[in-house]
Amino acid sequence: MPPKGHDKSVRRSIPGLPSLPRPLYGRTESLPNRALTRRHSHPWVQLSYAIQGVLEVQTAAGRFVAPPERAVWIPAGVPHRVFSSPHTEMRSLYIDCSVAGWAAQRCHVLAVNDLLRELIRTFSGVPVEYDQDGPHGRLAQVILDQLAEAPQIDLMLPLPQDSRLQQIYRSLEQHPDQSTTLQHWSDRFGVTEKTLSRLFLRDTGLTFRAWRQRLRLLGALTPLERGERVTDVALACGYDSTSAFIAAFRQQFGETPGEFFR
Structure with a gap:
C-alpha cells in the first residue's frame, strides 16, 4: 500500500x-x-x-x-x-x-x-x-x-482539510500501529479534544476512532492480497489480537479477510 x-x-x-x-x-x-x-x-x-x-x-x-x-x-x-x-x-x-x-x-x-x-x-x-x-x-x-x-x-478514506488534522493523518499514515489518543493531539495543538473531534466530523464525516480504523483496514488490503499472515498484518495495523482485527475487518467490509480475497 x-x-x-x-x-x-x-x-x-x-x-x-x-x-x-x-x-x-x-x-x-x-x-x-x-x-x-x-x-x-x-x-x-x-x-x-x-x-x-x-x-x-x-x-x-x-x-x-x-x-x-x-x-x-x-x-x-x-x-x-x-x-x-x-x-x-x-x-x-x-x-x-x-x-x-x-x-x-x-x-x-x-x-x-x-x-x-x-x-x-x-x-x-x-x-x-x-x-x-x-x-x-x-x-x-x-x-x-x-x-x-x-x-x-465504500473503499474510501476521506482526507481532512484542517492543517492540524493533516498532521495527525501524516503521522498515522506512516505509523498506523501507534496508539496515540486524540487527547494527546489536543494537548500538542493546544486545543480541546472536543474541538478536534468536531473538526474530524466536519472534514471527514467520521469520528476520529472510526476514521483511524478505516485508515488501518484499508492499509491492510495490500499485505493481505500479497498473502501475508493475518496475525502479522493485524499487529502492523495496531491491533492487539488477530480476533479483534478480523472482527473490525468484518464490520468494515462485511467479510473476513479470507472471504474478502477468496
Whole structure:
C-alpha cells in the first residue's frame, strides 16, 4: 500500500494521448514494482482497474482503494495520483465523456463482477482502432452498460482539510500501529479534544476512532492480497489480537479477510 515508502516507488509514465482513438480505449500494463504517477488529470473518464494487485487513487477528497474485483472511477478533470502495489496487472479503461453521461461526477469505487472482469480482459486484446459498428464496438457497448450498473462500494478514506488534522493523518499514515489518543493531539495543538473531534466530523464525516480504523483496514488490503499472515498484518495495523482485527475487518467490509480475497 502506498502510505509507507512513497519515495521508494517507481515513477510510472502517463500516456500522452491528445485524444482517445475510440470512445472506449483500453490500456494494459504489467508493473513489477510499486509504482505511482504524478498528480494529473484527463479530459476523459478513467476506470483504474487491476486484475492482480491493489490500486489506490488519491484525490484532494480522499484515498480510493481497489483490491482485485474492484475499480476506481475517476471523472474527467479530477486531479489524481495512482499508486499500485508490486506485481500489479493493470487493465484500465479510458472513456469519452460523451458515452458516460450517466456517471456520477465524483471519484468512487465500483464492484467488478465476474462478467465485467472477463469483458475487460477480452477488451484488452482488441485493436486500438476497432470497428465501432462491428463485434468489438458491440463489446465496448456491453462494457459501458455493465459499468453503468456496477454498484458503488465504500473503499474510501476521506482526507481532512484542517492543517492540524493533516498532521495527525501524516503521522498515522506512516505509523498506523501507534496508539496515540486524540487527547494527546489536543494537548500538542493546544486545543480541546472536543474541538478536534468536531473538526474530524466536519472534514471527514467520521469520528476520529472510526476514521483511524478505516485508515488501518484499508492499509491492510495490500499485505493481505500479497498473502501475508493475518496475525502479522493485524499487529502492523495496531491491533492487539488477530480476533479483534478480523472482527473490525468484518464490520468494515462485511467479510473476513479470507472471504474478502477468496
